[in-house]
Amino acid sequence: MPSTLFVGIDVSSQSNSVFFIDQDGNNLIKKPFSVSNDIPGADSxxxxxxxxxxxxxxxxxxxxxxxxxxxxxHLHLHLASSPDLAPFNPKFFVMNPGVVKGFKKAYTYLPKTDDFDARIIADCVRFGRVNPTPMPDFRYAALQRLTRFRYHLVQTISSEKSRALNLLYLKFSSFKEDCPFSDVFGSASTSVFDSFTPDEIAVMPVEELVDFVLSHGNNRLKNPEEIAKTLKSAANRAYRLNPDMCDTVSMTLTMTLENIRFLESQLKKLDKEISKQLNGFRQTLTTIPGFGNVLAAGLVAEIGDVKRFKNECAVAKFAGLVWNKYQSGNFSAEDTSLAKCGNQYLRYYLVEAANCVRIHAKEYADFYCKKYNEVTKHQHKRALVLTARKLVRLVFAMLSKGQIYQPGGNG
Structure with missing residues (x-):
């Protein structure tokens, strides 16, 4: 009688541990065997x-x-594309490690080793509470590499700016608080605190400081005299750094600013390539007010073929925009937390998109304000995440139907 073979593979960077069981859970080998994580190992x-x-x-x-x-x-793709396995109707399950970890708790004490993990993975598949993983669509996968790299690049820039602000406080403690520029990291602003110490600004003639600010602000700054006076006032109030530390702090601040400028130039190049790649997809998300190519690309790349999802609730769950429920007896908790168990990249782009849409679309601005005023704690974050959840319905409808944005009319 035909049966099913279950294979569990514990994957690592250099080797793969493999175990076999049948549909009744019987071990087909005494212990897992290990192969290298390369083509010869996969062929084995x-x-x-x-x-x-x-x-x-x-x-x-x-x-x-x-x-x-x-x-x-690579292992998944190599096995899935093997013509030798095709007669056995192979199905592949690339599972969230959290699912396997939770499944393992059903057993009595088991050590955390590759040998046991391969056996647990095979048994997890046998129980049937996981869904098969399809072959990736390489068009979406290629775009995904770019949008995910952009996510990490933005995080890196944010970290570098935080580091720069820490160094700036040491060099010029009152600059951020009294900053007369709209952007602390703008060209004119960084030129000032990178070029001068508070002592130098304090004794510099106002006219000379005005000329410096104008030359580094592309003559676009309004009321440069007031800016110069504010800078001199801040310099007089600032703490003075120990002379032994001045040179090292200035040097590290300068290098950090150079890092930021380089990373931001890379971000511009990346955004151009993302826009270029997005042109190969049929999508209407860019018709949503506030949506640019980057946000649309981030959503398209992570959602992929929208037909994979039954409804917008499935997309929200995939993104982790669902809330935990806690109920026991007659008690049902009203204050529940966001699950955050899904695709962090999709969740990031949805929240970023919601933040843009609420500024440009009245329907979402009103919804955001309503949710903002409902509570007194975490108002912005709560309202923004709830707006992102509302946005999921619009995104799903537009990707499914290929419609352009219509205020209040999509979905």
Missing amino acids: IISEVISHANAINASCVKIGMEATSHYAW
Whole structure:
């Protein structure tokens, strides 16, 4: 009688641990075997799978592995594209490690080793509470590399700016508080605190400081005399740094500013490439007020083929925009937390998009204000996340139907 072979693979950077069980949970090998995480190792897995599938007359092979960073990517594609496995109707399950960790708790004490993990992964697939993982669409995957890299690049820029502000406080403690510029990291602003110490600004003639500010502000600054007076006032109030530290703090601040400028130039290049890649997709998200190519690309890349999702609730769950419920007896909690268990990149782009849309679309501005005024704590974050959840409905409807944005008319 035909049966199913279940394969568990514990993936790591250098090796893969493999285990086989049948549909009744019986071990087909005494202990997992290990192969290298490369093409020869993957081919060895294919040979062993075929051998054990024939031994139990298997008509189907189900192969499970954890989504361990990027280490499972090549193995999954190599096995899925193997013509030798095709007769066994293979199905692949690249699972969230949290699912396997939770499943493992159903067992009595087990050590955390690759040998046991491979066995647990195979058993997790056998129980059938996980969904097969389709082959990736490489068009979306290529765009995804760019949008995800942009996410990390933005985080890096943010970290560098925080570091720069810490150094700025040491060099010029009152600058941020009294900053007369609209952007602390603007060209004129950074030129001032990078070029001068508070002592130098305090003794500098106002006319000379005005000329410096104008030359580095592209002559676009309004009331430069007032800016110069504010800078001199801030310089007089600022703490003085120990002379032994002045040179080192100035040097590290200068280098940090150079890092920021370089990273921001890279961000501009990346945004151009993202816009170029987005042109290869049919989408209407850019017709939403406040949506640019970057936000649209981030959503398109992470959602992929919208037909994968049954409804907008499935997209929200995939993004982690769902709230935990707590109920016991007659008690039901009103204050619940965001699950945050889904795709962090999709959640990031949805929240960023919501922040833009609430500024440009009245419907979302009104919704944001309503949610903002409902509570007294975490007002902005709560209202923004709820606006992002509302935006999911619009995004799903527009991607599904190919419609352009219509105020109050989509979905």
